[in-house]
Amino acid sequence: MNNYIEIVKDALKSVATEFNVKSEKRVYVVVPKEKIIETAKIVFKDLGMRFAIASGIDTPRAIEIMYHFSPDAYNMLVNISVFINKDDLTIDSIASVITGAAWIETEIREMLGVTFNNHPGPEKLLLGDDWPEDLHPLRRDNKDTRSTAAIRERLRRDGLLTASD
Amino acid sequence: MNLKLRALAKSPWVYHLSTGSCNNCDIEVLDALTPRFDIERFGCVLVGSARHADVLLVCGSMNRKTIPRVLEIYEQCAKPCLVVAVGGCACSRGLFKDSYNVGDSLDKYLPVHAYVPGCPPKPEAIILGVVKAAEVLKKLEKGESPELPVVEENVAQVSDLEKM
Numbered sequence A: 001m002n003n004y005i006e007i008v009k010d011a012l013k014s015v016a017t018e019f020n021v022k023s024e025k026r027v028y029v030v031v032p033k034e035k036i037i038e039t040a041k042i043v044f045k046d047l048g049m050r051f052a053i054a055s056g057i058d059t060p061r062a063i064e065i066m067y068h069f070s071p072d073a074y075n076m077l078v079n080i081s082v083f084i085n086k087d088d089l090t091i092d093s094i095a096s097v098i099t100g101a102a103w104i105e106t107e108i109r110e111m112l113g114v115t116f117n118n119h120p121g122p123e124k125l126l127l128g129d130d131w132p133e134d135l136h137p138l139r140r141d142n143k144d145t146r147s148t149a150a151i152r153e154r155l156r157r158d159g160l161l162t163a164s165d
Numbered sequence B: 001m002n003l004k005l006r007a008l009a010k011s012p013w014v015y016h017l018s019t020g021s022c023n024n025c026d027i028e029v030l031d032a033l034t035p036r037f038d039i040e041r042f043g044c045v046l047v048g049s050a051r052h053a054d055v056l057l058v059c060g061s062m063n064r065k066t067i068p069r070v071l072e073i074y075e076q077c078a079k080p081c082l083v084v085a086v087g088g089c090a091c092s093r094g095l096f097k098d099s100y101n102v103g104d105s106l107d108k109y110l111p112v113h114a115y116v117p118g119c120p121p122k123p124e125a126i127i128l129g130v131v132k133a134a135e136v137l138k139k140l141e142k143g144e145s146p147e148l149p150v151v152e153e154n155v156a157q158v159s160d161l162e163k164m
Helices: A002-011 A033-046 A099-112 A148-158 B002-010 B024-033 B067-076 B088-092 B123-142 B158-163
Strands: A018-023 A026-030 A050-058 A063-070 A077-084 A090-092 A115-117 B014-018 B055-059 B082-086 B114-116
Touching: A002 A033, A033 A063, A033 A077, A033 A090, A050 A099, A063 A099, A077 A090, A099 A115, B002 B123, B014 B024, B024 B055, B024 B082, B024 B123, B055 B067, B055 B088, B055 B123, B082 B088, B082 B123, B114 B123
Parallel strands: A026 A077, A090 A115, B014 B055, B055 B082, B082 B114
Antiparallel strands: A018 A026, A050 A063, A063 A077
């Protein structure tokens, strides 16, 4: 297991800025957002890891997207995170390397407002047809999305609230 | 008309519609259809298209995204079509009442003929819901006005049934 972590560290040394080994089952890597496609190619094609899911969170300094890869034979997770500054919320889509990543990127775009360059996939998966374009429910810095009640208040102001209670 | 309604009550064909549920109610509907609890002994068959359906088994709280799609599917059902709300979410949105992505409860959009509360309801309860909804048809055939299940705000009225 430690041998494999050394292999991963060696393969990612050209792109990773931080490499934390939390335990023998969990590895956390930070890469700059310009190198994400190169990282995806190394991890998916050369090392053969399975892409599990991606998760996004809104933090005070940036929006963090964490891609979770799983080398199943070694019983561990390799979590690769990128930090995207809020003044330029774009990142390359890894759907050109991993076809299965298109849907989760659509969900991240809908809920957090990150723009993915060259994104092939569906436009909307979670939110309704008449949802306002600038309302991203999982952002925490926006006054309108601070809480569920705030989102409902914003929908009521826009005249879109369908519930009568 | 009497013969058709009588035949309908003897063998209501069932269409399962999930409007954004957690899938627990969907699994219990599956249990009700398979041989252990066996709704097929009442003549019910699961159909693949809403156009062949006599009974709509609706699960899930209505998302904002699914509201226009559910209305379109209800228009495709050949009337008279009975609607059975399966599960707490379909009856009244359950614990998702204050969510931002959930609209009004199902009975504000469609006339509901039986409510099956539970989270999820047991398959026996789902069978009872379908049977009660079929009894509504029998009463219509006899010419009586059927007593709809009484809920807080009774939106589905007898006049809605006569329009079917």
